[in-house]
Amino acid sequence: MAIRGLLSSITRRTLLSHPLARHASTLVVAEHEGGSIKAASLSAVEAAKRLGEENSISMLLAGSGPSLQEAAEQAASCHPSISEVFVADSDKLLHPLAEPWAKLIQLIQQKEGFSHILAASDSFGKNIIPRASALLDVSPTTDVIEISDTRQFVRPIYAGNALCAVRYTGGDPCILTVRATSFQADPTNAKSGNKARISQVDLSALEGDVIGKSRHVSLTSQDTERPDLGNARVVVTGGRGLKSAENFKMIEKLAEKLGAAVGATRAAVDAGFVPNDLQVGQTGKIVAPELYLAFGVSGAIQHIAGMRDSKVIVAVNKDADAPIFQVADYGLVGDLFEVIPDLLEKLPQKSSR
Numbered sequence: 001m002a003i004r005g006l007l008s009s010i011t012r013r014t015l016l017s018h019p020l021a022r023h024a025s026t027l028v029v030a031e032h033e034g035g036s037i038k039a040a041s042l043s044a045v046e047a048a049k050r051l052g053e054e055n056s057i058s059m060l061l062a063g064s065g066p067s068l069q070e071a072a073e074q075a076a077s078c079h080p081s082i083s084e085v086f087v088a089d090s091d092k093l094l095h096p097l098a099e100p101w102a103k104l105i106q107l108i109q110q111k112e113g114f115s116h117i118l119a120a121s122d123s124f125g126k127n128i129i130p131r132a133s134a135l136l137d138v139s140p141t142t143d144v145i146e147i148s149d150t151r152q153f154v155r156p157i158y159a160g161n162a163l164c165a166v167r168y169t170g171g172d173p174c175i176l177t178v179r180a181t182s183f184q185a186d187p188t189n190a191k192s193g194n195k196a197r198i199s200q201v202d203l204s205a206l207e208g209d210v211i212g213k214s215r216h217v218s219l220t221s222q223d224t225e226r227p228d229l230g231n232a233r234v235v236v237t238g239g240r241g242l243k244s245a246e247n248f249k250m251i252e253k254l255a256e257k258l259g260a261a262v263g264a265t266r267a268a269v270d271a272g273f274v275p276n277d278l279q280v281g282q283t284g285k286i287v288a289p290e291l292y293l294a295f296g297v298s299g300a301i302q303h304i305a306g307m308r309d310s311k312v313i314v315a316v317n318k319d320a321d322a323p324i325f326q327v328a329d330y331g332l333v334g335d336l337f338e339v340i341p342d343l344l345e346k347l348p349q350k351s352s353r
């Protein structure tokens, strides 16, 4: 059901006569950690840029304390297209709970009247955007991989097996979540010398109980030694074929030697081999590394949906008919319990990231 070219002449007229077709003003809702803007949020800025040459882009950062101010400074110079950084400093926004963040987005939208609001399609965006959209009484378009026009987008459906052209016909703001892997940010952006204005958001309207029944319990950070799964150049993934958590350590050792991130199938996660933040696939992370190595992974459609855009896919499976071989660039029919120890022995100690 790839419905590209679906635009009728009526739609084209609507787009041309719509004021947003000429001037878009976009708010990118960004996530930051340790004083830095997360890579996925920078990809959302890249996506915002595709909404048009005259699009004015602002970034919204929230939280509390010195790391927020540090992140605001970085945001002001991280991309030549950002003209303003809105900073919301409050203890209530310290953790990305959907309730206060959605209220904040509603508040800022009522004041600034953006034509578009964007966030990355990661757990941060997926948590906050639906509630913010409900408060603003609009329907979000999620998982966007291509921006064709200010109101027409492409998103995958059926676990990535078909692409759907979606035309947004609702009122402002047009809210999107975008796949970071489809809008890679240019690393030289930060050297542009841009210095966006930093404005503090008036939070007096957020007084009272805006958190509701949600409570932040704890945050478990991933092993900082390893690259982030969503942005790693190399990903080594293990499936149910590993058979136990103990055996899965082979995948971790291999990842360490390659300077790679570790991924897992849902079956491996469900079997308790690794935590679920390592899951790749339709209901896990979407990755597109330069090299994706899959061991003991059958290649179910829901797994492929999360890694099919990898540049080079290598699969090792003892079943020659495993569907993973249909998407693999290099396939080895073999026993992973022989192949991985062999690789560990032959690979030099830790390559560069």
Ligand SMILES: Cc1cc2nc3c(=O)[nH]c(=O)nc-3n(C[C@H](O)[C@H](O)[C@H](O)COP(=O)(O)OP(=O)(O)OC[C@H]3O[C@@H](n4cnc5c(N)ncnc54)[C@H](O)[C@@H]3O)c2cc1C
Residues within 6 Å of the ligand: 238, 239, 240, 241, 242, 264, 265, 266, 267, 268, 279, 280, 281, 282, 283, 284, 285, 295, 296, 297, 298, 299, 300, 301, 302, 303, 306, 316, 317, 318, 319, 322, 334, 335, 336, 337
């Ligand atoms: C709504 C929904 C959402 C889902 N979302 C996801 C998702 O996000 N991500 C995801 O991964 N799955 C997802 N799944 C599950 C998916 O359908 C599969 O069940 C899962 O991906 C299978 O994982 P696997 O390949 O590790 O296990 P299996 O399908 O059991 O495959 C194991 C493979 O290991 C091979 N093997 C066994 N021993 C060896 C050996 N010694 N050497 C080499 N090869 C060996 C076997 O030949 C086999 O191909 C979802 C399912 C549903 C219904």
